[in-house]
Amino acid sequence: MRSLPARRIAAVALTAATSVVVLAGPAFAHVTVNPGSAPQGGYTAVDFRVPNENDTASTVKLEVNLPLDHPLASVRTLPMPGWTATVEKSKLDKPIKVHGNDVNEAVSKITWTADAGTKIAPGQFQEFRVSLGPLPTDTDKLIFKALQSYDNGDVVRWIDEAKDGQPEPAKPAPVLTLAKAAAGDDHGVTATPSAAADGHGHGDAKNEAAADSSAKSSDSTARVLAVVGIVVGLIGAAFGVVGLRRKNGGSAS
Template sequence: MRITPARRLAAVAAVATVAGSAVVALAAPAFAHVTVQPGTATQGGYTAVAFRVPDESDTASTVKIEVSLPMDHPLASVRTQPLPGWTATMEKSKLDKPLKAHGQDITEAVSKVTWTADAGTKIAPGQFQEFRLSLGALPADADKMTFKALQTYDNGDVVRWIDEAKEGQAEPAHPAPTLTLTKAAAATDQHAMGASQDKAAITGTATAKSSDNAARTLGVVGIVVGVIGAALGVMGLRRKTS
């Protein structure tokens, strides 16, 4: 049977559609992890983050999210942002070594925050919700903070987002939300660059003023010399006339 160009194009389009659907199906789970937004913060500083929780189920809804804070780098300040329809509770743990914050010794720190949906509230299939925290001071001697999370569905299923990604290996199936910490060197370098530019501008202004003063001085000297020359010329003419 002879295949016409139209049939050939239709077949190619169908294959492309199937392939595209397969790619989307494979890629979808990678975008459905529980993550922390934004993914970076400055060491030693304070920040506000949001734990983004998508509902991955086709039939069940998310009704609770638990986020454990790393106790190897405890935080002196943890605050929740009110979220209508959800009740936030915090658990604290005793510290082996007190933290110093604002001249006081902190003997316990928040170790877990739990958000529970009120009656009639949920994250339905195909939806997501963000749960916000204010954190500080972030550790100055760590390059990341890992927050292990548990996601509970209304059918009783619990997804444990607790696997830590390892360098050089594939991403785990249920990676824990991770906050990358960066040094404040960039801000320091920018400040130093600004100071250098200000100094250069001041130096350039001073040089310009010096050059302008020198030009004015030379101009005055030239005028004086011209006047003296003219006077001598007049005197010479008078002597010749006499």
């Protein structure tokens, strides 16, 4: 019996690919922090990834609230063409020590507003990059409550906190998981005394540049591995069908 036609193999692969996309879709539907983890006590660069979930309206504003129970002394936004970033600060109830200096206020909100002619259209997403640090050492996560505004007036509030043992909420807040820093970590993401040179606890350019590079590398590696896994799975499924068809055909003859 002849082998399964190429178009049948392609159909099997397409079906498998569709199943992968359908199953993976919900994981990409929320506003998230990427990468989702960073070492405690250091600096990092993250992207707030914002997908447009509305089929008839476009996203024109993102508000991200930073936790003041674990304030961050250094918060800087990466300029993005077509978007204006506004940073708001709040006075802290209790000053924090950063590299020996008292810090009395911290960034409490970042708002990105689309300029005229700019938007996140249906079927698109955008990433808003921020450098943060030094990250706290007394908690294992930071929660960033976010509001996503559309040009039709709708506002989606990504503010719900996930609870252990319970299903994920419908509108979960973006979360950055904090892990214990590895002993002897010398990758440049840990704060150094020179980071306090301006008296406000801001990290130096070397620390933040290294953190940005590390974040890009981690995210790119994860994407590549995911694509490779899908491709291998599709090939395996297609050849499995071919082998089964040949076996059944041989038994019948």
